[in-house]
Amino acid sequence: MQFTDSHLHLQVYKAKDAQQIISDLHNLGFVKVVCAATSPKDWHDIAIWAENFPDMVIPAFGLHPWYLEFKGGDFISNLEDYLVRYPNAWVGECGLDNLKAGKLKRQEEVFLSQLELAAKFRRPVNIHLLKAEEQMAKFLPLMPQRFMFHSFSGSKEFLALALKKGAYISLSASILRRKNHLEIIRNLPPERLLLESDAPFLSDFKEIPYLAKQIAAIKGLVYDDLISRVNTNFEEFCRG
Numbered sequence: 001m002q003f004t005d006s007h008l009h010l011q012v013y014k015a016k017d018a019q020q021i022i023s024d025l026h027n028l029g030f031v032k033v034v035c036a037a038t039s040p041k042d043w044h045d046i047a048i049w050a051e052n053f054p055d056m057v058i059p060a061f062g063l064h065p066w067y068l069e070f071k072g073g074d075f076i077s078n079l080e081d082y083l084v085r086y087p088n089a090w091v092g093e094c095g096l097d098n099l100k101a102g103k104l105k106r107q108e109e110v111f112l113s114q115l116e117l118a119a120k121f122r123r124p125v126n127i128h129l130l131k132a133e134e135q136m137a138k139f140l141p142l143m144p145q146r147f148m149f150h151s152f153s154g155s156k157e158f159l160a161l162a163l164k165k166g167a168y169i170s171l172s173a174s175i176l177r178r179k180n181h182l183e184i185i186r187n188l189p190p191e192r193l194l195l196e197s198d199a200p201f202l203s204d205f206k207e208i209p210y211l212a213k214q215i216a217a218i219k220g221l222v223y224d225d226l227i228s229r230v231n232t233n234f235e236e237f238c239r240g
Contacts (some may be wrong), residue, residue: 007150007196011045036093039070060090091118092126099131106147119144133158140165163207170194173203
């Protein structure tokens, strides 16, 4: 069985552990993982992971709304340089957060600049969304061709709106701890589903097979078929 992880943070792990982590991923059947940035401070480390393990690691460069103070004066120019250097890179993690970050107007400005760059280079976008669905709804018509909401934990109303605009939805094992998890999983079409760990923060990549089994059971699908569908979705999302 082969798996993909559409959002994790390998740059958080110690460099000396890199080979062991990649070996663990291989042994569990993972074929592709997306290493998501939080700020320009970790772009270089992510690039190293992508260069050292090009068959496994897809880089994503962006600025998380929690870390606007790390933006730097040449943020967009630097981000553009990284996207040129890494043609398979995604944009992200970027987005809006009205729970922990504050300064929503500034968040929106920075988020829009990253969406525009993703559209310019025709890259997928990996989006963080927390307690800011009303604000995010304004951006749905501005999204590039490929965009996903990572570790989705929102409402069924926003889910329906995002799906209508073409979003992919990535779930981590944390969804199973939410009161509305059955509602979200049942209303999420298999052809828009991605799976992730958000390791090492929300869960571990080792939990993805368990998550897939739970989703398959809730949706009344064959486990192997669900995994195959998710892998196809991942390939389509990367390829566009």
